[in-house]
Amino acid sequence: MVPRVGILGLHLEANAFAPPTLEADFRAQCWEEGETITRLARAETSHLPAEMAGFYRRMDETGPWAPQPIAIWAAPPGGPIDQALFLRMLDAARSGLLAALPLDAVYVASHGASSATGDEDSDGSLLAMIRAVVGPRVPIVVTHDLHCNVSERLVAACDSLIAYRTNPHIDMAARAAEAADMLRLLLSGTRVFKAFRRLAITPPSVTLLTAEGPYADLIRDAEALMGGEVLNASVTGGFVFSDLPKCGMTVSATARSQAAADAAVEQLASRAWNERHRYVANLTSLDAALTRAKTTSQTLILADVADNPGGGGRGNTAWLLQALHEAAIPSVVLGLFVDPALAAEAHALGEGALFEARFNRDPSEFSLPLTARARVTMLTDGKGQGRRGNMAGRQFNLGPAARLTLEGSGLEVVVISLRRQCHEPRTLEMHGIDIAAARVVVLKSRGHFRAGFAEFAPNERILEVDAPGLTSPVLSRFAWKRLPRPVFPIDPNP
Numbered sequence: 001m002v003p004r005v006g007i008l009g010l011h012l013e014a015n016a017f018a019p020p021t022l023e024a025d026f027r028a029q030c031w032e033e034g035e036t037i038t039r040l041a042r043a044e045t046s047h048l049p050a051e052m053a054g055f056y057r058r059m060d061e062t063g064p065w066a067p068q069p070i071a072i073w074a075a076p077p078g079g080p081i082d083q084a085l086f087l088r089m090l091d092a093a094r095s096g097l098l099a100a101l102p103l104d105a106v107y108v109a110s111h112g113a114s115s116a117t118g119d120e121d122s123d124g125s126l127l128a129m130i131r132a133v134v135g136p137r138v139p140i141v142v143t144h145d146l147h148c149n150v151s152e153r154l155v156a157a158c159d160s161l162i163a164y165r166t167n168p169h170i171d172m173a174a175r176a177a178e179a180a181d182m183l184r185l186l187l188s189g190t191r192v193f194k195a196f197r198r199l200a201i202t203p204p205s206v207t208l209l210t211a212e213g214p215y216a217d218l219i220r221d222a223e224a225l226m227g228g229e230v231l232n233a234s235v236t237g238g239f240v241f242s243d244l245p246k247c248g249m250t251v252s253a254t255a256r257s258q259a260a261a262d263a264a265v266e267q268l269a270s271r272a273w274n275e276r277h278r279y280v281a282n283l284t285s286l287d288a289a290l291t292r293a294k295t296t297s298q299t300l301i302l303a304d305v306a307d308n309p310g311g312g313g314r315g316n317t318a319w320l321l322q323a324l325h326e327a328a329i330p331s332v333v334l335g336l337f338v339d340p341a342l343a344a345e346a347h348a349l350g351e352g353a354l355f356e357a358r359f360n361r362d363p364s365e366f367s368l369p370l371t372a373r374a375r376v377t378m379l380t381d382g383k384g385q386g387r388r389g390n391m392a393g394r395q396f397n398l399g400p401a402a403r404l405t406l407e408g409s410g411l412e413v414v415v416i417s418l419r420r421q422c423h424e425p426r427t428l429e430m431h432g433i434d435i436a437a438a439r440v441v442v443l444k445s446r447g448h449f450r451a452g453f454a455e456f457a458p459n460e461r462i463l464e465v466d467a468p469g470l471t472s473p474v475l476s477r478f479a480w481k482r483l484p485r486p487v488f489p490i491d492p493n494p
Contacts, residue, residue: 009109011074015312016243018079030074037069051109054173058180070096083118112148113239127157139186163234168451195261202240203279204473214278229260281473283466306469308446310421331439335414346402373407389451391424403431423448
């Protein structure tokens with residue numbers, strides 16, 4: 001029998017402090033339904049989440065199957081999904097599943113940190129609906145970003161939860177392949193058991209790198225447990241800015257016995273709790289970053305982690321931009337500054353035009369205005385293909401974009417129309433910027449830039465700068481409303 005496998009996915013990292021996510025946000029990044037998903041997943045490159053290509057490739061390698069793609073929705077990190085939109089998406093997913101029945105299995109490739117304005121557990125609602133449609137015996141395997149918020153309802157609705165194990169995320173296709181193998185195992189009749197635990201720890205995302213540090217140690221422990229009885233062990237760091245009761249670090253396991261699953265979760269949870277003091281952000285002050293920028297002789301990267309569009313930041317704070325411009329430090333590049341109005345004005349003026357560039361002409365709490373004389377050095381449509389990190393081989397779209405050169409300092413800033421983080425060097429290179437020749441490179445990103453820009457600066461020349469923004473790692477600065485309390489590190493002794 002050729003198994004019929006349903007395929008769905010919802011990708012959104014919901015920041016409770018950001019404006020709601022609308023249909024246009026999904027349409028601008030990824031809104032695909034039906035057989036188009038299969039065509040794109042098997043194409044050489046596409047705009048689909050990377051899990052799709054990995055899952056299809058592994059399923060094709062391991063035997064005949066009949067994909068039944070329903071829908072894949074992906075939007076840039078932002079506020080919770082508009083509730084009316086989420087209900088329409090849920091209805092569309094339900095209708096698609098019903099039309100695809102009978103199904104032998106379902107794969108769900110979701111980010112895992114979504115929410116809606118009227119549903120704090122949109123990922124759990126999606127899984128509960130899928131389970132209700134397909135019934136209790138159809139295997140369901142889910143993959144999540146490690147920055148996910150996992151609910152007990154979601155765990156109960158699926159047979160296995162598999163989370164990313166790299167940060168920066170470069171293992172999406174590998175985890176999807178692992179999900180395919182898990183589905184094949186379940187389809188063969190193998191019975192699996194699950195265990196799950198949430199911890200009173202909400203780590204700042206800058207502490208969740210997997211090359212070294214406390215989270216890296218936990219991931220290595222989880223990988224050492226896998227094999228034999230334990231089929232998968234996942235440690236998720238969570239996404240604290242969702243500000244929900246289900247926020248927090250979680251540990252889950254899928255095993256061939258309940259005892260093995262329980263033991264794996266207990267071991268990993270105990271280590272995470274005992275080492276919670278290691279999850280404290282170590283940031284560089286703006287003044288210290290400027291001092292280092294003035295004296296550096298090799299390319300220095302300043303990460304504007306508090307304004308990371310990859311975590312719901314708006315990509316338009318100007319603290320670093322203004323400070324570096326006023327200091328007139330030579331050979332400085334900043335990317336990517338999100339300002340559709342400014343990009344549109346640059347396109348209307350044309351390359352070579354000299355004008356008063358008004359950044360943030362509609363200011364808000366963090367996106368304060370800045371005016372500087374600038375030249376339009378280069379214009380693009382913002383469309384390209386990544387070459388490194390988690391964008392390697394994947395298509396991206398920045399919207400109409402412009403490279404502006406500020407008079408007086410010579411600072412180069414790439415202004416874009418769609419909200420995207422700067423974690424792929426091609427987004428700067430396509431605007432004629434030689435990154436290796438720059439003295440200082442400011443990136444509006446939190447951690448994924450490390451995979452994309454590793455060729456330009458080692459860790460000792462990367463500074464995570466403490467500036468205001470919607471994604472500041474200093475969690476005590478936010479007015480939390482729904483986060484479970486007490487929780488470390490916001491509360492020292494939870």
